[in-house]
Amino acid sequence: MTDTGDKLGAVAQFADAHNLPLRPRPHTLRLRRLGIDTHQELVVYMRQDCHICRSEGFAAQTRIQVSANGKSILATLSIITSNLLAHGEAGLSESAWRLLGAEEGSETSFSHPPLVDSLSLMRGKIYGQRLNTDSAHQIIQDIVAGRYADVHLSAFITACSGGSLNRDEMTALTRAMVTTGSRLDWGDRLIADKHCIGGLPGNRTTPIVVAIAAACGLTIPKTSSRAITSPAGTADTMETLTTVDLDVPAMQRVVEREGACLVWGGAVDLSPADDILIRVERLLDIDSEGQLVASVLSKKIAAGATHVVLDLPVGPTAKLRSQADGHRLASALRTVASAMGLDVRIMLTDGRQPVGRGIGPALEALDVLGVLRNDPSAPQDLRNRAVGLAASLLELVLKFSPKQAAEKAAEVLENGLAWRKFEAICEAQGGLRPPPHTPHTHPVLAEHAGLVANIDNRTLAKIAKLAGAPSAKAAGLELHTPLGAQVEKGAPLFTVHAESRGELAYALEYVRAHPGVIRLETDA
Numbered sequence: 001m002t003d004t005g006d007k008l009g010a011v012a013q014f015a016d017a018h019n020l021p022l023r024p025r026p027h028t029l030r031l032r033r034l035g036i037d038t039h040q041e042l043v044v045y046m047r048q049d050c051h052i053c054r055s056e057g058f059a060a061q062t063r064i065q066v067s068a069n070g071k072s073i074l075a076t077l078s079i080i081t082s083n084l085l086a087h088g089e090a091g092l093s094e095s096a097w098r099l100l101g102a103e104e105g106s107e108t109s110f111s112h113p114p115l116v117d118s119l120s121l122m123r124g125k126i127y128g129q130r131l132n133t134d135s136a137h138q139i140i141q142d143i144v145a146g147r148y149a150d151v152h153l154s155a156f157i158t159a160c161s162g163g164s165l166n167r168d169e170m171t172a173l174t175r176a177m178v179t180t181g182s183r184l185d186w187g188d189r190l191i192a193d194k195h196c197i198g199g200l201p202g203n204r205t206t207p208i209v210v211a212i213a214a215a216c217g218l219t220i221p222k223t224s225s226r227a228i229t230s231p232a233g234t235a236d237t238m239e240t241l242t243t244v245d246l247d248v249p250a251m252q253r254v255v256e257r258e259g260a261c262l263v264w265g266g267a268v269d270l271s272p273a274d275d276i277l278i279r280v281e282r283l284l285d286i287d288s289e290g291q292l293v294a295s296v297l298s299k300k301i302a303a304g305a306t307h308v309v310l311d312l313p314v315g316p317t318a319k320l321r322s323q324a325d326g327h328r329l330a331s332a333l334r335t336v337a338s339a340m341g342l343d344v345r346i347m348l349t350d351g352r353q354p355v356g357r358g359i360g361p362a363l364e365a366l367d368v369l370g371v372l373r374n375d376p377s378a379p380q381d382l383r384n385r386a387v388g389l390a391a392s393l394l395e396l397v398l399k400f401s402p403k404q405a406a407e408k409a410a411e412v413l414e415n416g417l418a419w420r421k422f423e424a425i426c427e428a429q430g431g432l433r434p435p436p437h438t439p440h441t442h443p444v445l446a447e448h449a450g451l452v453a454n455i456d457n458r459t460l461a462k463i464a465k466l467a468g469a470p471s472a473k474a475a476g477l478e479l480h481t482p483l484g485a486q487v488e489k490g491a492p493l494f495t496v497h498a499e500s501r502g503e504l505a506y507a508l509e510y511v512r513a514h515p516g517v518i519r520l521e522t523d524a
Contacts, residue, residue, distance in 0.1 A: 027052065028107040031068065034084070034091040040276050042099065042146045044075040044110070045084075045091035052110050053079070063149055066092070066100060068108040073100050074116075074147045099146055118142045119152060125159040131169040133176070140176035140273045153280045157288060165290030170332060171339045173290065177298035178340075182269040184221065184248065184304040186255075192220040192397050193305035194389060195296055197312055197329075198230060199319030201461045202354040202479070204364040205311070206234045207262055208371055208386035208413075211422035213393050214260035215412040220393075221255045223265035223303050225275075229282050231464035231476050235264040236361040237368065240473050243430030254428040262425060270302040271295075287319060293332050297340060307343045307397045309389055313351025317457040320351065345396045347389065353455040353483045356382035360469035360476015362435035363497065369435075372419040381482070387413060436474040440504045443492035444511055450520030452485045459517040463496065467507040472499040477507075481518060493518045 029052060034045060044064055046053045058064060062077045075096050085091055090110065092102060102108070118138040125131060131139075139156065142148060148156070165173070194209050206224060213220045224234035224244075238244050244264040246254065251268060254261040266275065274295045281288065300308050310333060313319070314326040330346040337344040356367040356379040370378030371386065391405035400408065412418045426432035460477065468475030478495045481487050496511070498504035511517070 027111075028109050029090040030088055031102050031104065031106050031108050032085060032089045032091045033097055033102070033104055034093075036091070036093050038093040038095055040095050040279055041093065041150055042073055042075040042096040043078055043093035044096060045078050045080050045093075046110075047085050047087065047089075048079050048081050049087075050090070053077075056110070056112065058110075063113050065111050065113040066096070066108060067111070068100060068102060068106050071100055073145075074113050074149075076149050096146075113147075116142055116147045118147075122152065122156045122159065125164075126155065130166070131172050133172045136169070136172040136176040137179065140173070140180050143276055144180045144273050150280060153277065154284060157277060157281055157284060157286060157291065160290055161286050161288040163289065165288075167332065167335045167339075170290045170293045170336045173294040174297050174301070174336055174340060177271045177273045177294055178301050180273055181271045181298075181302055182248065183302050184252075184268070184270070186219065186221070186304045189219050190397055191304050191306045192218045192393055193222065193300050193303060193308045194220075194393060195300060195308060195310055197292065197296065197310070197319055199457070200313040200315070200351050200355060201231060201359040201457055201464065202356040202364055202367070202382075203311075203313065203385070204232070204234065204237055204356060204358075204368055205382065205386040205389055207238060207368045207422065208382070208418070209309075209390045209393065210260050210262055211372060211418040211425070212386070212390035212409050212412055214258060214425070215417040215421040216390075216394060216398070216408060218259065218393065218397055219255065220260045221251065221303060222260065222262050223251075223268060223270060223299070224262065225265055227470040228278055229465075231359050231461050231469040232361045232364050233470070234262070235266075236470040236473070237364045238262045239264070240362045240365045240433075240435040241369075242426040242432055246429060254425065257428050258421065258425045260421070260425055261429065263429070265299060265303075271298040274298060289329055289332060292329070293336050297333065297337055297342060301340055301342060305342065307393070308337070308345075309393045309396060310344055310346045311349055311389060312346060313349050315351030315353070315457065317455075317459075318351030323348065343396065345392050347392060349385065351457070354457060354460060354479055355379075355385055357479050358476060359460060359464040359479065360467070360474070360497065362437070362474040363476045363478055365435040372413070372422050374414060374416070374419070383413070438472075438474040438497040438499050440498045440501055441495050442504055442508060443495045444508075446481075446487045446489055446491050446493055446520060447515075448520065448522065449489045450487060450522040452481050452483050452487060452518060453521040454519040455479075455483060456517045456519075459514055460494070463507050463510055463514075463517070466503070466510050467496050467498040468500070468503040472503065475499050475503065487520055 121135040227233040245267040326348045358364045371383045390409040394405040464476040
C-alpha cells in the first residue's frame, strides 16, 4: 500500500472507531436534491470553487458523466457562484435525479464522458447521408439514455426537417422510437386507437370517441399526452375528471375491466424519445413532417394498437395550412403505418376554427361532459366531430358499412351507453369528479356588429395560456361566436377565465394588443 493509501486507511479506521462521518473521497461529491425543474434536460450543478470542477477543467455547459450506485448519466454542467451548495456537494436537476435514481447525500463520482459514437451518424445526416435501421436505432438509443445535449438534439431535429427524411428513413426512425421504450402486449385482440395531430384549440373528441368505441365493444387503451405549448392536452382535460397517471399494471386492470382507459402516456414510458424530441422541436418552432410521422405512429404501436383513426385538421391557422399539406402528410402516414403493420384510416377535417366552446382543461372537460350526457346546450360541432371519428373507427375495426357505423355511434351516444361507459372508466381509474371553476372571468366584447369571418386559432390558444392554462386547470377561455355567426355590437366574442386577478389582467392586456383574433365583416 502507498503512503497515501496508508493515510486514507488510517483516517477511515479512526472515523469508524469514533463513529464519525467520512468526507467524500477526493473524486466524489455528495448529492443534493435542489428541486430545479429543467423538464427533460439533464443538468448537474457544482460550485465554482469545487475541487473536482477545477481539477478536471469543467466549465459551464461541459458535458459530464455522473455515476452513482452502478448507474451513469450524462448531464450538462451549470456553475453555482452562491452558497446554494456547500463544499463537497453537487446538485442535479429533477430529470437527472430521476434518471440516475439518486438518493440524498449519496457519494457520486464525476468524470469526462466517453465518446458518443452516434454523434458521427447524426453529423452524417446533416451532410446528406441517409438514416437506416441501425443508425436510427443508435441515435435514438443515445437520446433516450440522455447522452445528447440540447445542442445535439437541435442539430438532429434540424437535420431531419425540411422534407429531408424519405419514407424509408421515417420508417427506420419510427421503428427505433418503438424499440427504445416500453411496449404493451394485449395478446391476439384487435386494439383500436384514435389520434389527432393537434394544433386546433378545444378539439377534445378523444374522451367521447373512447366512450363510444368501448360501449360498442372495442378494446381501446388510450394513452394521451399533456400539453406542451397548447392550452390543454387530453391528459390535462381528463385529469380534471379522474386519475390519469396510472402505471402499466393499473392501466391493464382498467382495460381488462372496462375495455378502455384514458391515461397519461408519460406514466407508462411509451416511446420516450418522442417526448424528448418534441420539447426541443417546440423551442425551435419546427414541425418536421418526418418526425411527426414517427412521433404519432411510434406511440400508437408502442401502446399495442392494431387499428388507428388519425384526425388531421386543416386550416389557415391550424398545424396543416392547406389541403395539399394534409394529403402529403396523410400519404407519409399511410406508407409508414403499412410498413409497420398498422392499419390506419386518415380523416382530413375542418381546422378553420376551434371545436367546442371551451379552451383549457376544465372548460374542455365541461364540453365533453355535456356531449356525453346529451345536454341540449352541449356544443354540437364537438358532438358531430366525435361521432364521425368514432364511426370511422367502427368501420375500420368491425368492418361496418359507413351507414351502419354512423348509426351505431350516434345510437350509443343518444341512448346513454357511452355516458355510462365513460363513468365506469373514470370509476375504474380512481373515481369521477366535477371539473373546477375559476373565480375570475371577463368577457371580450365586439366593438362593432358584423359576421364572424375569421378566427385565429393560434392567438386564441395564446390567450388561454396567458390566462394560466394548462397549469391552472380551470383557466382558459370560452368561445361564444363561431364562424358565420352574426354578432351585434357589445355582444361577447369570448370570455377569459383565470384563477388569479394577475393572470386575468395579463391575458386581457394581450387581447388589447391583438384585436383581430376574431375578425368581423360588415356589409358597409
